[in-house]
Structure formats: C-alpha cells, structure tokens
Amino acid sequence: MQGLTSPGLLIDGRWIGASERDRFAVEDPSGGAPVAHLPRATTADLDAALGAAALGFERWRATDAWRRSEVLRGVAAIMRRDVELFALTMTLEQGKPLAESRAETLATADQFDWYADETRRIYGRLLDGRSDGRRLLTRREPIGPIAAFTAWNFPLLLPGRKLAAALAAGCSVVLKPAEEAPLSALRLAQACVEAGLPDGALNVVMGDPAAISAHLIASPTIRKVSLTGSVPVGRTLLHHAAEAVKPSAMELGGHAPVLVFADADPRAVAQAAVAAKFRNAGQVCASPTRFLVEAPIAEAFQEAFVEAASGLTVGPGADPATEVGPLTTRRQLEAVHGLVEDAVGHGATVRLGGAALDRPGNFYAPSVLTGVTSEMAIMTTEPFGPVAPIATFDTLDDAIAQANATPFGLASYVFTTSTRTAFLASERLEAGMVGVGTFAIATAEAPFGGVKDSGFGREGGPEGIEDYLVTKYMAIEL
Structure with missing residues (x-):
C-alpha cells in the first residue's frame, strides 16, 4: 500500500513483514485482486507483543499528561494531512465509498483530538480525615496493558476509539484488527509511531482470531479487554476474561x-x-x-x-x-x-x-x-x-x-x-x-455504547476514558 511502511505486525516499534511469516490475503470486496498479503502472528509473536506492551506501559504511564496530549494531537494532525491515503486504503479493503472513508478518517482524528484534551483532565480527590493528622486521597491511574479487538465495518474508527482513550489514560495496547480489513489500523499505527508514541505502547497483531484472543486474554500482562464485534464473539471473549478475572468493555452491535x-x-x-x-x-x-x-x-x-x-x-x-x-x-x-x-x-x-x-x-x-x-x-x-x-x-x-x-439495545x-x-x-x-x-x-464528545446484548461500557466523551482508569485510595497518617 502506498505510504504504508512494511505492512505487517507491529511489535515493540518494529514492523514484521509478510515475507517473515505465513501469510493471509486482504481482498477487495468489489471483486478485484487482493489488496495486500499480511503475516499471521505466531505464538512467539504474541509473547513478544505482550512483553513489549508490559515495557511500553511503564514508559508511557511515566510520560506526563502534557506530552501524551501532544502525541495524540500529532496523530490527529497526521490523519488530516494524509486523509486521502487513509480513505483510499479503507475503501480498497472494506468497500465503502470514498466520501464515507474520508468522513471516517476525520471522525477518527476527532477522537484523538478529544482525548488529547481528556488526558489532561484525569482528576483525583483530597479528603479530610477524621483528625488533623490524617489525609485521605484518591488517584486515577491507568489500568494497564489493554487487549483490543475490532470489527471490519469501520476499520479505522473502531480501533481509533479504543486507542485514543486507552493511550490518553496512559495504557499500552495490543490491538488485533479484523483480518478482513486490517490495513486502516496499520496505517493508524504508523501515524502513532510517527507522532512519537514510545516503542511498545502500541503493538498490532493479526492471524488466527480465536487463538490470538485466547492467548492474549489469558496472559497476566493484559489487565483489560475491549471488543467491538458480534454477540457470539463477545460471549467467547467474556468467557476468557471471566476465567482470567479481567474487566472488559463490549460493544456488540444492535438492531x-x-x-x-x-x-x-x-x-x-x-x-x-x-x-x-x-x-x-x-x-x-x-x-x-x-x-x-x-x-x-x-x-x-x-x-x-x-x-x-x-x-x-x-x-x-x-x-x-x-x-x-x-x-x-x-x-x-x-x-x-x-x-x-x-x-x-x-x-x-x-x-x-x-x-x-x-x-x-x-x-x-x-x-x-x-x-x-x-x-x-x-x-x-x-x-x-x-x-x-x-x-x-x-x-x-x-x-x-x-x-x-x-x-439488542444499542x-x-x-x-x-x-x-x-x-x-x-x-x-x-x-x-x-x-x-x-x-x-x-x-x-467524539458523546458516549457510544449499549445495553442488554449490545454490551456494556462506553466509548467517546468523558465516559470513554473511564474504562481505562482505576481508582487508587491512599490513607496517610502525618
């Protein structure tokens, strides 16, 4: 793909091309030739991505909010600069009209702009204790490395919603885009790297969806699971998350x-x-x-x-x-x-x-x-x-x-x-x-999500960053 550096897996800042792994084809749904051939992640690749996410989390969470904001703003700027490349990539792999692809690209840029502001608005509290010598504090901290899974119908916006909020909170991410249309997510990952995201803060893997999801969710490195997909896939991932005692956010479609x-x-x-x-x-x-x-x-x-x-x-x-x-x-x-x-x-x-x-x-x-x-x-x-x-x-x-x-209730x-x-x-x-x-x-500024079988959790708006934060309470005797 034009302008896309070595399309393939992204692990710890390194691109792994199709020549290095077993491959799968991304097909043009309009009936044309394959758009690209991409590598399937091996178990060793997944372990490397998990290790990179653990180190990337330590680097990224230690980055101050103003710098995180600058990086996210940079991603948005790159997307607007390269809107035609993003749009063409999306249309070739997913099929939607170019006008819709351009609109999706700009909407995804809006997500990064919104969360560039939200990363500087993560607040804690200071409470009076029951004596002059006691202080009670709460602090909002990133939950940790995230396993994010997205569907093919909005191949840029769906990863963008998760990445913008998770990165704003200070989390690292292992992203698995849909194999039917992963090139838009890879282009987004390239924009994140160009904007200055540290190695390991974002890793992208593809291949066998069932094997990848089971392996990532079972790992103690992953602290939260986020999915946009079908109800059957949601049930499967919730089962894995329950076995690993991990919180999750699910957007499972509607009617x-x-x-x-x-x-x-x-x-x-x-x-x-x-x-x-x-x-x-x-x-x-x-x-x-x-x-x-x-x-x-x-x-x-x-x-x-x-x-x-x-x-x-x-x-x-x-x-x-x-x-x-x-x-x-x-x-x-x-x-x-x-x-x-x-x-x-x-x-x-x-x-x-x-x-x-x-x-x-x-x-x-x-x-x-x-x-x-x-x-x-x-x-x-x-x-x-x-x-x-x-x-x-x-x-x-x-x-x-x-x-x-x-x-359904989306x-x-x-x-x-x-x-x-x-x-x-x-x-x-x-x-x-x-x-x-x-x-x-x-x-971008409003929460998106459903009830009943349509899932739980929200993406977008001030609520969107909450899914990637935990509250730490500290009681201090002076």
Whole structure:
C-alpha cells in the first residue's frame, strides 16, 4: 500500500513483514485482486507483543499528561494531512465509498483530538480525615496493558476509539484488527509511531482470531479487554476474561428501531432514513434497521422510502459516483439474502431489490421489505446489510413493545413533532443511545455504547476514558 511502511505486525516499534511469516490475503470486496498479503502472528509473536506492551506501559504511564496530549494531537494532525491515503486504503479493503472513508478518517482524528484534551483532565480527590493528622486521597491511574479487538465495518474508527482513550489514560495496547480489513489500523499505527508514541505502547497483531484472543486474554500482562464485534464473539471473549478475572468493555452491535409517528413528515423522514440506512451498505452497528411507522402515514412513508432508495447508485467504493458499495465479505451477503428469503417466505413483500447484483464482487441491491411482522427473523436478527424492513404500529405502547422486543439495545431513533411523545418514547426505549429527529448520534464528545446484548461500557466523551482508569485510595497518617 502506498505510504504504508512494511505492512505487517507491529511489535515493540518494529514492523514484521509478510515475507517473515505465513501469510493471509486482504481482498477487495468489489471483486478485484487482493489488496495486500499480511503475516499471521505466531505464538512467539504474541509473547513478544505482550512483553513489549508490559515495557511500553511503564514508559508511557511515566510520560506526563502534557506530552501524551501532544502525541495524540500529532496523530490527529497526521490523519488530516494524509486523509486521502487513509480513505483510499479503507475503501480498497472494506468497500465503502470514498466520501464515507474520508468522513471516517476525520471522525477518527476527532477522537484523538478529544482525548488529547481528556488526558489532561484525569482528576483525583483530597479528603479530610477524621483528625488533623490524617489525609485521605484518591488517584486515577491507568489500568494497564489493554487487549483490543475490532470489527471490519469501520476499520479505522473502531480501533481509533479504543486507542485514543486507552493511550490518553496512559495504557499500552495490543490491538488485533479484523483480518478482513486490517490495513486502516496499520496505517493508524504508523501515524502513532510517527507522532512519537514510545516503542511498545502500541503493538498490532493479526492471524488466527480465536487463538490470538485466547492467548492474549489469558496472559497476566493484559489487565483489560475491549471488543467491538458480534454477540457470539463477545460471549467467547467474556468467557476468557471471566476465567482470567479481567474487566472488559463490549460493544456488540444492535438492531436499531426507528419510530415514526403520524405527526412527522413521512417524506422528509424517509429521505433521511434512506441516507442513514444505506450508509456503508447497511454495515453499521447503530444503523436504523427496523422501521416502525404509525399506521396513518405508513403508505406515504413506504412510497417515499422506496422512491429515495431506488435512486441510489451502487458500485465500487473508489468510483466517486457510488453511494452504496459492496458488502465486505461474501458470507455477509449470503446472510443478508437469507434474511430476505425468510421474510418473503413468511409473507413480506419485496418493494425494492431483494437479491444480489449480477456482477463481480459482494454487491447486494438496496432492498425494502413491507408487510414485515414479528415472526420474521429480520426483526430479531441484525441484518447488517442494505435491507430495510418496514412495519407499522397503532399506539405509543405498541411502538415501544415492538422496539424493545429484541435482545439488542444499542441505538434507537424517534421522529415526531410532539415534545411529549419525544420524551416518553426516548425514556421508555431500551437503548444506550436515542436520536430524536436525527440519525447523527455518533460523535467524539458523546458516549457510544449499549445495553442488554449490545454490551456494556462506553466509548467517546468523558465516559470513554473511564474504562481505562482505576481508582487508587491512599490513607496517610502525618
């Protein structure tokens, strides 16, 4: 990759290229040739990364907050300087349109800028004891080396959220990006090195996900586990973490309901919903994925939604005209189509799309299903693709019951002109985040995370750094 130094493992400041290890291919989901060949980490590599993380933690935690802030600010500046390289890398390995890749790069830079400030705002307390000769203090300290695991749908932002907060706290990190799209994370690691991050403070490994996660989490070096991924992977890593008695933070995806009340403008909401739903080909954990529309405006909403979705341009992400790129993997395309077939088999109507496109690559047509009911798998299984199921409701209680009828609780959305309805709905929704009148909820300065099977812990905002700190209490007799 252009401008990417020896893409491979990063261990203690040294890049280990593919010629030195067994390799795997990173494939272009648009159907092109492999983008790169990367090395698989061996057990010896993992042990070396753990050793480097232990030493890197001692170096980095001893670095004062102002210097840590300077390094994080430098990472953000490098990302903005090289935004086109980051964007092209992301599009080639993951498939999303270049405009989305640029936006993700800048959003990741914002994470580093935000935490460059937060690293200087880690506060303790001084308390009066029960006598003049006693002092009680609390101190916030970095928890230690972190094992961080990320998914492929946002190959730069997901690692960036974890790295920015962990490094701001003074932790070192062993990062394992998704093997489907690891090049963006490697480019981010290169930016960290260029910005002056000490050797060992960040190490990057890839290869066999199950073997790597088990080995890292079992190591006494690792003090905390952070994952953005699927619920099954989350359960596996939580099992490893429980056996090792280690805290963890889990962002495990969602199945976000969109409640559209009769007083909303169906055409305006539908147009906004299409833009949000088909972003990144629907491969967004906080994506609106279940559209629940109050009966009086249901048909008008459906017609406007189909009209807007039918005008989307599907193609390779590197084409400037593309609005919807390919799904990142073939297995994801097959999973999406399976949900569509199940819904149709249970009586849903395909108003648009409903099939893969007859061209090379993992392209699935933007699709709209109506007449969707609760017994269809697509209403309880996150589709993670360009398929929009639309159902109806009659009352607020009905809408809330349908919205909360899944094990997920990441994001939810409400569209209404009634302040009363907005408050009642947003308060009763079982979700970590609620957007009222907007789909734009993810931002560096606000906490991102869910409830129920969507996980626990928060990334972003002042809350994000808390996951990487522990409180030490000191009682001092003078």
